[in-house]
Amino acid sequence: MQYTVFGNTGLRVAQVALGTGNFGTGWGHGADPATAEAILHGYAEAGGNFIDTADAYQAGQSETLLGTLLQGRRDDFVLATKFSNGAGPNANRLVTGNSRRAMIASVEASLKRLKTDRIDIYWAHHPDGVTPLDEIVRGFDDLARAGKIVYAGLSNFAAWRLARAVTLAELTRAVPIAAAQFEHSLVQRVPEADLFPASRALGLGVVTWSPLGGGMLTGKYRQGETGRAEGFGGRVFQPENSAQRTQILDTVLAIAGEVGASAGQVAIAWAGSHGAIPIIGPRSPAHLADNLGALTINLSHEQLARLDAASNIVPGAPARVPVTWGEAPPRDVA
Numbered sequence: 001m002q003y004t005v006f007g008n009t010g011l012r013v014a015q016v017a018l019g020t021g022n023f024g025t026g027w028g029h030g031a032d033p034a035t036a037e038a039i040l041h042g043y044a045e046a047g048g049n050f051i052d053t054a055d056a057y058q059a060g061q062s063e064t065l066l067g068t069l070l071q072g073r074r075d076d077f078v079l080a081t082k083f084s085n086g087a088g089p090n091a092n093r094l095v096t097g098n099s100r101r102a103m104i105a106s107v108e109a110s111l112k113r114l115k116t117d118r119i120d121i122y123w124a125h126h127p128d129g130v131t132p133l134d135e136i137v138r139g140f141d142d143l144a145r146a147g148k149i150v151y152a153g154l155s156n157f158a159a160w161r162l163a164r165a166v167t168l169a170e171l172t173r174a175v176p177i178a179a180a181q182f183e184h185s186l187v188q189r190v191p192e193a194d195l196f197p198a199s200r201a202l203g204l205g206v207v208t209w210s211p212l213g214g215g216m217l218t219g220k221y222r223q224g225e226t227g228r229a230e231g232f233g234g235r236v237f238q239p240e241n242s243a244q245r246t247q248i249l250d251t252v253l254a255i256a257g258e259v260g261a262s263a264g265q266v267a268i269a270w271a272g273s274h275g276a277i278p279i280i281g282p283r284s285p286a287h288l289a290d291n292l293g294a295l296t297i298n299l300s301h302e303q304l305a306r307l308d309a310a311s312n313i314v315p316g317a318p319a320r321v322p323v324t325w326g327e328a329p330p331r332d333v334a
Helices: 033-045 057-069 100-114 133-145 159-171 195-202 213-218 243-259 263-274 285-296 301-310
Strands: 003-005 012-014 017-019 050-052 078-083 119-124 149-155 177-183 205-209 277-280
Touching (some): 017 033, 033 285, 057 100, 100 119, 100 133, 133 149, 149 159, 195 205, 213 243, 213 263, 243 263, 243 301, 263 277, 263 285, 263 301, 277 285
Parallel strands (some): 017 050, 050 078, 078 119, 119 149, 149 177, 177 205
8 A cells, every 4th residue: 555645634544445335234334243244343453544424324334333433443444434414324413514513512412422632634524505604614613723633625526716715814824624525536536626636736635535436446347246235225226328338437447457457447547547445335245356456557658658649538618719828818709
C-alpha cells in the first residue's frame, strides 16, 4: 500500500479507503460482524489506514460495528464519518439535514457508536437544500474547537458550493474545509468537468465513491448475478443500459485480459489514476482481496487512453470553451 498527503493537510492516508457501507445487515444486504472483522483485518494487513463510514449506513450498524472492531487500535486509522441522514429510516427531522442543531446531535451520536472521542474527517453527506453554507462552516468550526472533529469535508456538494464554503472558512478563520467526496468511475465522469479542477485549485483532498459503478464494471451482472442491482433496492447502481456503457465494459474486460487482472481491478486502477482516493466497499474478504489487487497492476498510457476514449463525455459550457491565456473568452453574437 502506498500513501499520499491528503490535500493541503499534513495527513498521510492510504491510496484506497475502506468504505464500510456493507458493515451490518440493517439494510437487508451486507456483512455480519465476523465478516466485517475479517474485511477490516485484511485491509489493515495490506497497510490500509483510511476508513469511511456514515451514521446512515446500515441504519447505524456500520458505525456500531466499527466502534467495537477499532477498540485498542483506533489510533492506527484515519476515521471518517458523515451526517445529514440520521441513523435510521425514521430519524427525527431535528437530527437530519445540515443545520448546526443536526450536526451537533449527529456527531454526539456517532462518537458514542464509534466509541471514540473524536472523528478525524467529518463529512456533510450531501446538501439539504435549506441550510446556508455559512451555518455549515460555523458548525464545523464549533466541533473542531470542541475537539470532536479534526478535519471537515463536503460530500456530494456541487463545485460552486465547495468554492463558497472554502472561501467562507478562509474569511472567517474557521476550521478549513479540507476535503471533497463525490462519485467517480468510468460510467460517471461528470466530476472531471468541475469538481476535480475545483478541488485541485482549492487544495482539497479528494475521495471518490463507487469506482465500480455499483458493481457493473466488474462484469458480474452479465453473468446473471444480482448483488447491488437488487440488494440495496437498486440504489448506487449503474446499469449497463446504453451502447456506450456496453462499450466501456467491453473495453474494461479486454484490458483485464491483457494485464491478467479482473475487470474490477482495472476499473479501480483507472479511478485511482486521477489523483483521488477511491473508496472500495467490499462485502466479503474475497471482494476485498480482488479490490486490493488493483494496487498491483500498472495500466499503460495506451490502455488508459482506450478507457478514456470508450467512456468519453462531452462537457458543456464553460468547460468545453477553450480560453487562451491572456485573452477574453469568446462571446456569442446575435
